[in-house]
Amino acid sequence: MANPFLRTKSIDHLQQEGLQETGFNRVLGLWHLTAIGLGGIVGVGIFVLTGTAAATKAGPAVLLSFLIAGLASAAAALCYAEFSGMIPVAGSAYTYSYAVLGEFAAWIIGWDLLLEYALVVGVVAIGWSGYLQSIFEQIGIHLPPWAQGASGTGKGHVFDLLASLISLGIAALLSIGMEWGSKFNSLMVSIKLGIILLIIGVGSFYVNPEHWHPFMPFGFNGVMGGAALVFFAVFGYDTLTTAAEEAKNPQRDLPRAVVVSLGIALILYVGMSLVLTGIVEYSTLNNAAPAAKAFSDIGLKWATFVISVAAVAGITSVLFSFMLAGSRIWFSMSRDGLLPKWFSRVHPKYKTPARPTWIIGVVTAFIAGLTPINKVAELANIGTLFAFVVICSSVILLRKRRPDIERSFRTPMVPLIPLIGIGFSIWLMASLPGVTWVRFVIWLAIGLLIYLTYGQRKSKLAQNERR
Numbered sequence: 382m383a384n385p386f387l388r389t390k391s392i393d394h395l396q397q398e399g400l401q402e403t404g405f406n407r408v409l410g411l412w413h414l415t416a417i418g419l420g421g422i423v424g425v426g427i428f429v430l431t432g433t434a435a436a437t438k439a440g441p442a443v444l445l446s447f448l449i450a451g452l453a454s455a456a457a458a459l460c461y462a463e464f465s466g467m468i469p470v471a472g473s474a475y476t477y478s479y480a481v482l483g484e485f486a487a488w489i490i491g492w493d494l495l496l497e498y499a500l501v502v503g504v505v506a507i508g509w510s511g512y513l514q515s516i517f518e519q520i521g522i523h524l525p526p527w528a529q530g531a532s533g534t535g536k537g538h539v540f541d542l543l544a545s546l547i548s549l550g551i552a553a554l555l556s557i558g559m560e561w562g563s564k565f566n567s568l569m570v571s572i573k574l575g576i577i578l579l580i581i582g583v584g585s586f587y588v589n590p591e592h593w594h595p596f597m598p599f600g601f602n603g604v605m606g607g608a609a610l611v612f613f614a615v616f617g618y619d620t621l622t623t624a625a626e627e628a629k630n631p632q633r634d635l636p637r638a639v640v641v642s643l644g645i646a647l648i649l650y651v652g653m654s655l656v657l658t659g660i661v662e663y664s665t666l667n668n669a670a671p672a673a674k675a676f677s678d679i680g681l682k683w684a685t686f687v688i689s690v691a692a693v694a695g696i697t698s699v700l701f702s703f704m705l706a707g708s709r710i711w712f713s714m715s716r717d718g719l720l721p722k723w724f725s726r727v728h729p730k731y732k733t734p735a736r737p738t739w740i741i742g743v744v745t746a747f748i749a750g751l752t753p754i755n756k757v758a759e760l761a762n763i764g765t766l767f768a769f770v771v772i773c774s775s776v777i778l779l780r781k782r783r784p785d786i787e788r789s790f791r792t793p794m795v796p797l798i799p800l801i802g803i804g805f806s807i808w809l810m811a812s813l814p815g816v817t818w819v820r821f822v823i824w825l826a827i828g829l830l831i832y833l834t835y836g837q838r839k840s841k842l843a844q845n846e847r848r
Contacts, residue, residue, distance in 0.1 A: 552742020
């Protein structure tokens with residue numbers, strides 16, 4: 382009997398499986414997939430991190446920080462693109478790891494990403510609530526104190542009602558059908574992109590080139606520090622690869638959507654960086670809402686409201702993308718037998734994995750409603766970086782083991798590009814606080830216990846070995 386830790390799925394079988402009828406509706410075209418990627422990448426960070434990184438790390442050279450972070454992120458994105466075209470099956474990094482590194486590595490990645498995606502949804506839902514309450518206040522609507530936030534976040538606060546409701550709302554949207562959900566997400570992304578382009582376009586008329594001098598006030602070390610800070614704003618494209626079995630032409634469109642979504646996001650981030658550091662002194666951007674304050678300082682007070690609207694639309698699409706990703710990975714792990722089969726039953730009417738979707742929705746609704754944002758955010762990055770290391774490593778391994786496999790997209794300059802992705806991800810993981818590592822290890826230990834007591838015996842591959 383094969384070592385249970387090293388059981389691998391056949392890539393040839395996965396390629397055939399990905400093109401067969403799997404119970405999902407194939408309704409996602411290139412734009413819908415790109416919108417999911419943009420939904421995951423471009424959130425409220427474009428209005429916050431651009432200013433914060435400029436004020437505290439890089440100055441006007443923050444655009445170089447974004448380019449460096451973008452190149453590092455692109456290294457991982459190109460590896461994802463290769464796998465998404467080669468293995469068009471739901472599950473993204475989990476499924477790719479299963480094919481190259483074996484069942485145990487796949488379990489670790491899947492278990493890790495379940496936590497990461499749920500935490501991202503919780504964090505983002507809290508941020509969504511804050512921006513929507515800001516809009517409400519500007520038009521004279523005030524929630525009762527008990528409903529404004531979790532206990533400890535303000536006087537009289539008990540429960541963040543809006544954060545909880547949006548988590549449940551996105552779960553409902555994902556459960557009733559991908560076609561309607563993807564149309565809604567595409568609308569939110571279009572609103573977000575339109576407003577960002579409007580802000581950049583209007584702001585360009587107020588740019589004073591003198592504000593860009595000195596260009597690199599903190600030196601190149603500051604630029605690299607800025608790159609580390611903003612790197613977390615330029616990933617999220619991995620969410621679209623989890624929807625492989627709902628894509629009309631996954632082998633063609635998934636790799637394109639990964640590359641296009643990251644490319645568009647980088648252009649927007651660089652554009653916002655140039656405008657913000659051009660309309661005001663970079664040193665004034667160190668506040669909670671740097672974009673809104675910068676435009677208010679130059680007399681464009683209407684921009685505060687418009688930016689809030691864009692933030693709400695942007696955050697809604699982030700919620701959609703990450704809850705979609707979490708539910709599809711959960712579904713894939715269940716379908717493979719590593720979690721109970723009950724989770725992988727597709728809804729007979731809506732053709733969606735409704736059970737894991739609703740569980741994630743309810744759990745994140747409680748997390749977002751009852752937990753202060755800083756407590757939720759502490760774990761929300763390490764897992765994605767860990768997945769990046771695994772995927773980039775897998776591309777190198779698979780090129781050596783199976784050079785014969787047909788690849789609709791090939792990562793250029795292997796092994797250099799994957800090594801860049803690995804190196805940058807490890808560097809960022811090493812910079813995370815020690816407490817984050819402790820909690821991460823505890824979560825993985827829980828996952829190991831579940832795998833040893835359930836997954837390694839119940840997996841489909843294990844059952845096939847016993848026949």
